[in-house]
Amino acid sequence: MNKGLHRFALLVAGATFFLIIAGALVTSHDAGLATADWPLTEGRFLPKVEFLGISTGVNMVGNLFWEHGHRLVATSVGLLTIGLVLYLYRGEIRRWLVRVGLLARRDVPYRGEQRSWVRRLGMVALAGVIAQGLLGGLTVKLMLPLVVSAAHATLAQLFFCTTVSLAVFTSSSWINDRPLIEEQGSLPLRYLCVAAAAAIFLQLIIGATLRHSATWDKPLPADLLLTHIGGAITVMLLLGTAALMILRRHSSETFLTRPAKVALSLLGLQLLLGIAAYITRGASPNDPQPLNPMVGITVAHVACGALVFATTIVLMLRAFKVLRSSASSFEFAAAEHSRSLEYKL
Secondary structure (H helix, E strand, O other), X not given: OOHHHHXXXXXXXXXXXXXXXXXXXXXXXXXXXXXXXXXXXXXXXXXXXXEOOEEEOEOOOOHHHHHHHXXXXXXXXXXXXXXXXXXXXXXXXXXXXXXXXXXXXXXXXXXXXXXXXXXXXXXXXXXXXXXXXXXXXXXXXXXXXXXXXXXXHHHXXXXXXXXXXXXXXXXXXXXXXXXXXXXXXXXXXXXXHHHHHHHHHHHHHHHHHHHHOOOOOOOOOHHHHHHHXXXXXXXXXXXXXXXXXXXXXXXXXXXXXXXXXXXXXXXXXXHHHHHHHHHHHHXXXXXXXXXXXXXXXXXXXXXXXXXXXXXXXXXXXXXXXXXXXXXXXXXXXXXXXXXXXXXXX
């Protein structure tokens, strides 16, 4: 295991979560069109700095603070993602430099990522952050069209879960060999976790569409709101059932019960935040401006939704790693052992 790579993947995932919060703050403050420029803000990039009587940079006041701050965080996440991909391909880059004669050949340990599918997932993350930046630019240039804005918010959640998956795949708990566990009962937990993750993803799309369908000073569309409530009930049933079944069937397996407990806790918190967001957002059209209670609760609702999705992805991945039907347990164990030996060699 490369501990440095795992820690860097955790850093990228944490920065991405902060970026989701920054984007939610832009939406809740209705600051998406604080400037018509993109990628610069008023022809500048860095925040305002005064030195020797000379002032330069973006004057980050009012809604410019939220919009340009979001761009600065997004740029940082993009650079971190590039760094993560370079870290994943460190061994390949070194071998190429040796091959072309730009680096001396040395017998040093391999410090990149050996598993090609993990490296390819890193490239998927890089493509995702590039696409996310372009969608962000389109939302400004096209004056916040609903489809593009909702796609921008949805892709942010997918990118976050990609970085979380990279952190999972580079962790010692994933790389170390684990005994397979035979599925119990007639309902496979692995596929129930897939259904829960798919339902959450659809719920995130509905939620993003709902948030971007009306600004703070207008009522939310009733049809979308009812659809979102129905989605919340579906997620509660699927994820709650999956987590409770894991706690009941595999109570001694902390590899599974830990994310199940976290998912249940976050699900309960998310439902409470959803109710609070409905109350504060319903009253916001009567307010003179976006007030802090509405902004704070709606942003917390978005952030908690991202954590619920990410935790469910972790639970699903772990379930597929250790849970197997009785018919395929032996065959999968042999294949997994072979891959583990290949990785160690």
